[in-house]
Amino acid sequence: MATRTSIAIVEATEEWGAVIAGNLARDKSHRLLLMSTDPEKLDALVSKLTRYGGAELEAISCAMEACWEADIIVLAVEEEQEEMIMEKIKQVATGKIVISISPRLTDGKGTSSHVLRNTLPFSRLVEIGIVREEEAVKMVISGEDDEALLLAKELLDGVEPDGGTKSTATRA
């Protein structure tokens, strides 16, 4: 029997946070720590995901507490909140896989890479850029840690918002 992997989703009620949470909630091998500063939306999300009967779910209002308990951290944070959140969690993110989702990108390249790397230099970073090409949405996964890249790809397997995605793993 395997120990459940604890995955913190920071701002789980934001668009991509909810999509990722929905994908991961079906898997019983996971324990999801769903963090949001909006308690009503968070309660609604937990209620919705509980119906899948898969992952163990926990609602947490503090990003640092969620990331401290987590083995893997998913950041689905708005651009203006990014640096603040990363400062909050950096001490407890050391050595952990941190997957940052950036929905505002149009060219697939990490515009927030320098912020991520500067603030979380000792985490195993994976960046997911959302590329919108005409009517298709593409996720581009990049990072330097092979194991983290592979894990991110596995976690995102099955994510298909807005008519379909293709994910590609690249090395930065």
Next chain:
Amino acid sequence: MYDLLFHHIGSKILLDGAGKEFLKTMFIPKKLRKKQYLLQEGEQGKYMAFVNKGCLRSYSIDEEGREHIVQFAIEEWWIGDMYSFLTGEPSDYNIDALEDAELLMIDRKAQNSILEHLPAYEKYLRILLENNYVATRRRLNNMMAKTAEEKYLDFIKQYPHITQRVPQHMVASYLGITPETLSRARKQRLTGK
């Protein structure tokens, strides 16, 4: 977050500011809730954990479902399956939290990195292993040669803080006696008979 760890390491080797800053980048902070697993039987024990706060136990389960506790760990103790950590083989043990816990975990790669950058850390590990050998040898002798009451007296003398934090049936499991035998031993100690 790192004060206890640095205190523990610093009590055995010289640890300067640069060394401390380097160590901070090597350990993974992890919180566990009561009853949560750190490791389950059959998994590879990828980490050794330094306990900052809380109480954990390491145990195996026999074919009849009985638990056999091999170790407790409280603040400033290390816990993990060293055999699995070193060999990469699946663990025979389970490790879970008896209280909400805060740990600093290290994997093999990080440990090797520390040994490369902080040669004195090897002395720290040597001292830990020596202490572990002495404790294991003492325990082996206790298991083979002592009465239930003697085992219990040794345990409470050596580990008074643990006695107060873990249930009696777990103490009994650790000592290799039944809870009933432990209860009798405790009574004998209290009444002096």
